[in-house]
Amino acid sequence: MNGYQMMTAVCIDTPGGPESMLLRNVPRPQPEHGEVLIRVHATALNRADTLQRKGLYPAPPGESEVLGLEAAGTVASVGPGVRQSWRLGDRVMTLLSGGGYAEYVAVPEELLMSIPTHLTVYKAAAIPEAWLTAFQLLHFVAQVKEGEIVLVHAGASGVGTAAVQLVRLAGAIPIVTAGSSEKLQMAETLGAAAGFNYKHEDFAEKVRDFTAGRGANVILDCIGGSNWERNVACLATDGRWVLYGCMGGKTVTGDILGKLLSKRGQLLCSLLRSRSLQYKADLVRAFSERALPHFSDPTGSPCRLRPVIDSMFSLDQVADAHRHMEANRNTGKIVINVMNPQ
Numbered sequence: 001m002n003g004y005q006m007m008t009a010v011c012i013d014t015p016g017g018p019e020s021m022l023l024r025n026v027p028r029p030q031p032e033h034g035e036v037l038i039r040v041h042a043t044a045l046n047r048a049d050t051l052q053r054k055g056l057y058p059a060p061p062g063e064s065e066v067l068g069l070e071a072a073g074t075v076a077s078v079g080p081g082v083r084q085s086w087r088l089g090d091r092v093m094t095l096l097s098g099g100g101y102a103e104y105v106a107v108p109e110e111l112l113m114s115i116p117t118h119l120t121v122y123k124a125a126a127i128p129e130a131w132l133t134a135f136q137l138l139h140f141v142a143q144v145k146e147g148e149i150v151l152v153h154a155g156a157s158g159v160g161t162a163a164v165q166l167v168r169l170a171g172a173i174p175i176v177t178a179g180s181s182e183k184l185q186m187a188e189t190l191g192a193a194a195g196f197n198y199k200h201e202d203f204a205e206k207v208r209d210f211t212a213g214r215g216a217n218v219i220l221d222c223i224g225g226s227n228w229e230r231n232v233a234c235l236a237t238d239g240r241w242v243l244y245g246c247m248g249g250k251t252v253t254g255d256i257l258g259k260l261l262s263k264r265g266q267l268l269c270s271l272l273r274s275r276s277l278q279y280k281a282d283l284v285r286a287f288s289e290r291a292l293p294h295f296s297d298p299t300g301s302p303c304r305l306r307p308v309i310d311s312m313f314s315l316d317q318v319a320d321a322h323r324h325m326e327a328n329r330n331t332g333k334i335v336i337n338v339m340n341p342q
Helices: 047-053 121-125 128-141 158-169 181-189 203-210 225-233 256-262 277-290 315-326
Strands: 006-012 021-027 035-044 070-078 091-095 104-108 112-114 149-152 173-178 194-197 216-221 235-243 266-269 309-314 333-337
Touching: 006 315, 021 315, 035 091, 035 121, 047 315, 070 104, 070 121, 070 128, 091 121, 091 128, 112 277, 121 309, 121 333, 128 158, 128 216, 128 235, 128 277, 149 158, 149 203, 158 173, 158 181, 158 216, 173 181, 173 203, 181 194, 194 203, 203 225, 216 225, 225 235, 225 256, 309 315, 315 333
Parallel strands: 149 173, 149 216, 173 194, 216 235, 235 266, 309 333
Antiparallel strands: 006 021, 035 070, 035 104, 035 333, 070 091, 091 112
């Protein structure tokens, strides 16, 4: 590999448990036409990372096999054909299709966002995947409207904590499910109007009570199979059930179509990683215009947005970080410190 500059990255030889991830020296990517090379200071975990580690969610064709769907850091170099005026050392955060668990990553310039001035790179690393996912689900998919009731499952997760705040920003009313009183309390401090512990109570009944029998206009669901009956039971007439994960299983048995039809309900399914570059660029642009400025509000106004950090691990502790996520111990995002910013 003479002539290549090297970097440290998390590699997987054989899919499996957290112990299957290995730190290794690999060639540093070079920015191609329209790309910017980022020196990664921090990345963050997503459920998709654990699935890819197990061999269940491979990287899209042509994308990096290195895990990591987001990163924050500084511009290290600019490739040919880049149109925007990115400068060396600019602080940026970015959505990725892979490659975040490494010291460097090359990114199409359309996916870069400047880090708001008062945010650290660690807080910025918690924004791209979770917040863009939540924004996409609410505005591109569900087309949430002011005053609507939005039920957010896993309300204390990275996407959940982002969704609660974005629902409030849209003038709608967020309610959540979570598995502990501490997680429900966190969601409520972020703006959730109500929270229900799915382990100890029937959330469908609670949603109907909260809405005086009308149900939720929008449901953001990363659980899937195990929740379908209760989701349909608490979905409002003409409601939109948005499925973006299947943590509770992919198999459904029963009269799902008949019950959904009786409510004129819509089942909308969405993934972000497999979307086209143009779609992601449009999403980044819309988020940058409509949401990103609210991370910069130093006055502490009610519409201010903030990423929620659960914990931070170093790159050589990445296996422990995965175990922490898979034990469902996190409230908010788990951040990986790739290198100390300079």
